[in-house]
Amino acid sequence: MGSAASTRKNSGGAVAGTHVVSSATSRQEAPTVPGNLTLIDTAKVNSLQAAMQSKPTFKGSRTRVICTLGPASRSVEMIKKLLVAGMKIARFNFSHGTHEYHLETLTNLRAACEEVGYECGVLLDTKGPEVRTGFLKGHEAIMLEKGQDLTLTTDYEYEGDSTKIACSYPHLCRDVKIGTQVLCADGSITLEVKSVGDGEIVTEVLNSAKLGERKNMNLPGVQIDLPVITEKDKVDLVDFGLKHNVDFVAASFVQSAADVNLIRETLGGSDCSIKIISKIENQSGLNNFSEILEACDGIMIARGDLGMEIPMQKVFVAQKLMTHHCNMVGKPVITATQMLESMVVNPRPTRAEATDVANAVLDGTDCVMLSGETANGAHPEAAVTAMTDICAEAESCLNHYTVFKTIYENVEGVSIHESIASSAVRTSAKIGAAIIVVLAASGGTSQLIAKYRPEAAIVVGVVPLDKREALEFKGRGDPSKLVRQSFASRGLYPMVCDPADSTDDLIVQSMVWAKSKGLCVAGDKVVAVHRAQKTQVLVMKILSCPE
Template sequence: MGLSRGARTGSYVDLSKEATRPGQTGILDNGDAASDGTFKSKIICTLGPVSRTVEILEEMLRAGMSVARFNFSHGSHEYHQETLDNLRAACANTGIHCGVLLDTKGPEIRTGMLACGGPVMLEAGKEIVLTTDYEFKGSAEKLAVSYPDLAKDVKPGSKILCADGSVTFTVLECDVAKGEVRCRLENSAKLGERKNMNLPGVNVNLPTITEKDRHDLIEWGVKNNVDFIAASFVRKGSDVEYIRSVLGDFANKVSIISKVENMEGLDNYDDIVEKSDGVMVARGDLGMEIRMEQIFLAQKRMIKRCNLAGKPVVTATQMLESMTGAPRPTRAEATDVANAILDGTDAVMLSGETAAGNYAIDAVKCMASICREAEAYVDNVASYHQILEQQPIPMGVEESLASSAVRTAQK
């Protein structure tokens, strides 16, 4: 199953349609919404504890799930295998096809264990030492970090974010010989064990894929003939080429979706798009690497460049986050999903909403409704011509044939 929305190759919003029935202003005219309730956008759903039984999966398929995401940051091979077996049973029972996506854990930086065994209270203004001795049991005064080159790669004034951005450190001094970094805490927070850490603006010296990733890809992904691999923290085009080499012959059968999650990935974005089968705009970690007010611009430009290259693009993270605990999304979330569709995204993704939320099926239904409504205002003909104008001349044989097919379909 592909992620592409077909002939749609860009974003051109037609808001000129006006309702003509008495009493209508045209503001809520439903454009060209499909009368049969169908829509072209793909919905990727993360499977987890609340969404792995055959019965629930059947409901999610009927609600609009197009691709099932298996998040290998959590769970064993046996756990994921049971979920996949249930998914395939649900597909057989409903007659609805669903793609399978393996999302790698990827290289990451984490804090270490704590001497007290539980969370420690960090106080704003206090100093704290980060050590690269990962065996050290930490405290509120000193924490272990899994990245060996930390003291070499940061410098005084650098910011370090921890626990999804809930803790900010400012670097004061680096001792490369000891492998220690002295920092000031910018805010108060409780910090538990093994929390994720981001180094904004730093090109980290981490492997493309870890040994765990390699094991997951070969021993689970290849054996189960997955449709997609979402490769975490892709930083350059050569990362994608390396992953293909690890997959061997299977690389010709699977689509590699590169997750761009840091500044290095943004700097090498065009190269990544060229080497990948698709791209995921992973707004979670990316939102800690760039300023919050820049996320919208990164999203729009990343989607646009994929549209121009004819590569599928996925928009992910916190799309309907509030529906993990509420039956309806916030107005901002509903608008966020719709704007991603209008930007030109081919697929939208649900994470905790379907993996661990209280309203997994409702989240899929809600996502489908928003996608359907937003698509009514996308002018595919104008979008096609907009993209065509930006293609090199003369076009290649394959592009020319595809372009002719689209023109014929539009007539």
């Protein structure tokens, strides 16, 4: 288990921390490959024939699958199938349904988890601020013809017709200008502003279509002046989220760090254990992305509304840049919306959808999300299976060492803890370790290790609550909640350790558990990371998996 210490400097010249490098046989450096293949491991997939014959290393995927639970998937029996197929986080969409409805679904989820012996994170997705069209006379849809004028009024009591409809946004006349486009009903109808008056605007209809009442509206390029948390959201967060111990809140239409801070205060401030995921859905969210990312615990790339707020041909570059920035700071990123949309009806995804999912994995997403596919689709279990298989295939082709070097060489001024975390990943690659074991009480170290995307699985041994003080671990959070929240980061395999009197015993427990899950076999090399007792110093060890 011999090792030697060395130091590195970041690009600014300051010593960033200490590396521990094994003297064991080193893995060869990843070969230089063409730019469009830099993320593909050419040692594994060096030809089209080899690519067709390659198989994922692990059963399941390291990229986590989030499923929206709804009418098609909220029964105990179906939830059990989704868990077995690969669901790690369940999304509850609070744009629809009552608290009673969602509580019944949550009760079913927890019963299903108990029956199959799996943990599953719970994500509450807020409705958020929204702009909608108003009611219509007779509650009948109206026909809008290309080229006609349509007046929009901010008098939301007005019952509209084919010449004039209401809009719920009170600042409409202040915030739009001539030439501004207004999208209605998920972008199926486009209007263009011709004139702006007092309390109403006149628009031209750019395409013929039917419009029902209370349809969503988007104002691309306009910063919507509405609070990020509505009164409904406050009730949902406090009376459901806090009361029923959800793990994540996905906050809709976040436009600034102040929005994130307001949500955190609503949830109880710094004492809140719920992770806040900011949904980026408009231009303001993109403009303020850096401050939002710093303030929140993770990002959801909500491509549906985002694709109506910015030109659709720019969604891909926004997705890639947001994913990259999340990867650089080690915070989870979720790619969402229409990933396997055709599976709402069809039993197989389109080839474009499969490629979309795989490319999101190669780009560095931590989670991929299913919406209508599982909420009300005809094939919820098949959708999860397809998503898991696609993710696993993409991961099997990934050049993890190139990803590691990219992050390592572009991160400056890291803490000593992060330096040890990156050293553990580098060491695992050099010695061919099967797993990295990290003992956790708060999850910070395991997330730092996950940031560097090791090829080895990261086994998170959560220290039991009643042993943390004796073993001098600082975190005091619920162990089961830490397990569920770990699912937001790619590659983490969390488990709650049984009470033990030493860190060595906890590490052995973690290795035995990993072996039982097929992550390693007896004799495999293991890198272990934990805090030294009586200090806050991180220690890294190289071990062998026991018999």
